[in-house]
Amino acid sequence: MLSKLKLSILIGSFLILAALPMITEAIDEPFYIDLMARVMIFSIAAMSLDFILGYGAMISFGHALYLGLGTYAVGIMAHYEVTNGWLQLLVCISGTAFIAFILGLISLRTSGIYFIMITFALAQMFYFLGISLEAYGGDDGLPIDTRSEFFSFFDLNDAWNMYYLILGTMTVTAIVLWKIINSRFGMVVRGSHSNDARMQAIGFPTMKYRLAAFVIAGVVCGLAGFLLGNLTEFLTPEYMHWFRSGELMIMVMVGGMGTLFGPLFGAFAYLMVEDFLANFTEYWQFYFGPMLIILVLFAKQGLWGMLPGKEDMSDE
Amino acid sequence: MSEPLLKVVQLRKSFGGVVATDSLDFDVMPGEIHAVIGPNGAGKTTFVAQIAGMLKSDSGTITFDGRDMAGKTAPERSHMGLARSFQITSVFRDFTALENVSLSIQAHAGHSFKFWKRASTDRDLTDPAQKILDDVGLGDKALTLAGNLAHGQQRQLEIAMALATSPKMLLLDEPTAGMGTEESETMRAFLNEMKGKYSMLLIEHDMDTVFSVADRVTVLVYGRGIATGTPEEIRNNAEVRAAYLGEDE
Numbered sequence: 001m002l003s004k005l006k007l008s009i010l011i012g013s014f015l016i017l018a019a020l021p022m023i024t025e026a027i028d029e030p031f032y033i034d035l036m037a038r039v040m041i042f043s044i045a046a047m048s049l050d051f052i053l054g055y056g057a058m059i060s061f062g063h064a065l066y067l068g069l070g071t072y073a074v075g076i077m078a079h080y081e082v083t084n085g086w087l088q089l090l091v092c093i094s095g096t097a098f099i100a101f102i103l104g105l106i107s108l109r110t111s112g113i114y115f116i117m118i119t120f121a122l123a124q125m126f127y128f129l130g131i132s133l134e135a136y137g138g139d140d141g142l143p144i145d146t147r148s149e150f151f152s153f154f155d156l157n158d159a160w161n162m163y164y165l166i167l168g169t170m171t172v173t174a175i176v177l178w179k180i181i182n183s184r185f186g187m188v189v190r191g192s193h194s195n196d197a198r199m200q201a202i203g204f205p206t207m208k209y210r211l212a213a214f215v216i217a218g219v220v221c222g223l224a225g226f227l228l229g230n231l232t233e234f235l236t237p238e239y240m241h242w243f244r245s246g247e248l249m250i251m252v253m254v255g256g257m258g259t260l261f262g263p264l265f266g267a268f269a270y271l272m273v274e275d276f277l278a279n280f281t282e283y284w285q286f287y288f289g290p291m292l293i294i295l296v297l298f299a300k301q302g303l304w305g306m307l308p309g310k311e312d313m314s315d316e
Numbered sequence: 317m318s319e320p321l322l323k324v325v326q327l328r329k330s331f332g333g334v335v336a337t338d339s340l341d342f343d344v345m346p347g348e349i350h351a352v353i354g355p356n357g358a359g360k361t362t363f364v365a366q367i368a369g370m371l372k373s374d375s376g377t378i379t380f381d382g383r384d385m386a387g388k389t390a391p392e393r394s395h396m397g398l399a400r401s402f403q404i405t406s407v408f409r410d411f412t413a414l415e416n417v418s419l420s421i422q423a424h425a426g427h428s429f430k431f432w433k434r435a436s437t438d439r440d441l442t443d444p445a446q447k448i449l450d451d452v453g454l455g456d457k458a459l460t461l462a463g464n465l466a467h468g469q470q471r472q473l474e475i476a477m478a479l480a481t482s483p484k485m486l487l488l489d490e491p492t493a494g495m496g497t498e499e500s501e502t503m504r505a506f507l508n509e510m511k512g513k514y515s516m517l518l519i520e521h522d523m524d525t526v527f528s529v530a531d532r533v534t535v536l537v538y539g540r541g542i543a544t545g546t547p548e549e550i551r552n553n554a555e556v557r558a559a560y561l562g563e564d565e
Contacts, residue, residue, distance in 0.1 A: 179431065179432050179434075180431045180432075182434045182435060182436065183430055183431045183432055183433060183434065183435055184422055184428045184430040184433070184435045184438070184441075185428055185429055185430055185431050186431075186435070187415070187418075187419055187422065187428070187435045187436075188419075188422075188428045190410075190411075191408055191411070191419055194408045194409065194410055194411070195406055195407075195408055197370065197402075197406070198402070198406045198407070198408070198477075199419075199423075200370070200389070200390040200391050200394075201368060201370075201390055201394060201399075201400050201402070201406075202394060202399075202419065202420045202423045202477060202478075202480075202481055203391045203394035203395050203420075203423035203424055203481055204391055204423050204428070205389065205391040205392075206391075209428065209429075212429065
């Protein structure tokens with residue numbers, strides 16, 4: 001169960017986010033809508049990574065692949081003038097599910113450092129594939145001329161509509177993943193994190209469940225990519241690069257591994273610090289590194305774990 | 317005489333040059349407690365792992381409940397009614413005692429591709445789990461994190477998790493490992509209570525426990541069964557005394 005404090009923080013954050021477009025209009029700073037929309041997209045991606053990394057001990061170092069795949073789904077279809085959002089969404093979900101299934105089948109045969117390396121290598125393969133696809137811009141990427149079209153009354157070219165679509169997706173994703181983590185399925189994934197041999201001994205063919213979790217995380221991250229492609233109106237293999245996967249891992253660690261909601265704030269903190277430091281220096285990572293080390297040393301559970309009240313794993 | 321529940325014929329397993337299980341014949345009759353004793357490194361844990369399906373055997377057959385176990389995975393064997401406990405305490409430390417046992421129940425309550433309903437308040441799981449915890453004497457510890465239980469209680473939880481799979485047979489790998497005298501006493505009483513209700517393969521170091529609960533005892537030395545008999549026969553077996561008991565007594 002969530003502590004009252006944490007629940008209040010979540011609801012409070014949601015209300016602030018919901019009111020943000022009104023606020024930015026009042027102070028005439030529309031730039032912040034785009035910035036927060038971007039933050040929320042990475043929040044979705046970071047949550048999906050935490051779902052397998054924090055709860056399932058599947059330390060994927062290639063998770064940004066699905067972010068990239070999502071943008072390619074939108075971008076390539078838009079390139080061929082298929083702009084129906086529902087159709088794009090269908091392709092995005094089934095495509096990422098299929099690829100996550102295949103890659104999961106391969107990588108889940110390993111564990112520990114080997115799993116990290118194999119997810120890294122597989123994602124890099126797709127990155128280089130993206131670079132080699134000259135038809136879709138190669139390493140320059142490709143502008144997406146038209147945003148997805150869902151309803152005639154809900155035009156994504158409108159910044160507010162785009163923003164609320166992202167906020168809605170993030171909220172629904174957070175609730176659904178939270179339900180899954182505490183469901184029977186979630187118990188199996190968490191149990192095999194803690195002790196896989198024991199899980200098998202009591203009768204769980206854990207591989208099936210871990211694979212399913214891997215696919216769910218891939219699809220959710222693919223959705224984030226779908227939104228990212230629409231927001232930035234650009235597809236680029238750069239989103240599949242391992243550096244992006246590393247960033248997602250940092251967001252999870254900063255927010256708190258195995259806390260699900262922590263990474264929402266981890267993504268926010270990471271992108272805000274990046275944005276802030278980048279104002280002063282091109283070498284912002286130089287300053288970010290030590291901050292990260294201090295956080296990892298003194299708050300292993302990340303920002304979310306620093307809050308009083310323990311909710312993850314146990315239900316006391 | 318009826319058919320044995322578990323029948324092992326000419327089982328073999330080697331790791332490189334070390335033969336851990338060497339042409340071993342072994343059986344457990346329905347309702348029987350058959351203990352396996354032997355010095356450290358005799359291959360007891362390897363033997364359990366082979367029966368439980370966690371290690372592939374080099375040769376030989378394992379028949380359980382009339383079925384050949386060749387090629388059956390550990391989860392499949394669990395579903396056929398083989399339940400094991402581990403020598404090194406192997407509970408889910410971040411889960412409560414109740415959740416630990418609930419997981420065992422869940423494993424045998426159909427598939428777990430159920431994504432929505434909260435598991436920890438699902439009475440289909442928690443009610444039977446609570447009952448088993450009561451049975452093993454951990455009823456009042458249901459909501460304690462397994463990692464915070466005393467060592468002896470974790471060992472009991474370990475067995476509760478095995479019982480929750482409604483097994484036909486228990487493979488207990490040193491249930492009294494690391495226990496003090498008093499805790500061993502409790503475990504012994506508990507094993508005696510389960511005697512007759514479950515068939516058991518009991519790996520044990522503690523001779524008092526073995527001789528007080530086992531129907532038959534097999535002595536394992538370097539992966540070979542050097543003697544099988546009633547506790548009385550084993551106690552008086554000269555070869556066993558030389559190979560093993562002599563060191564202790």
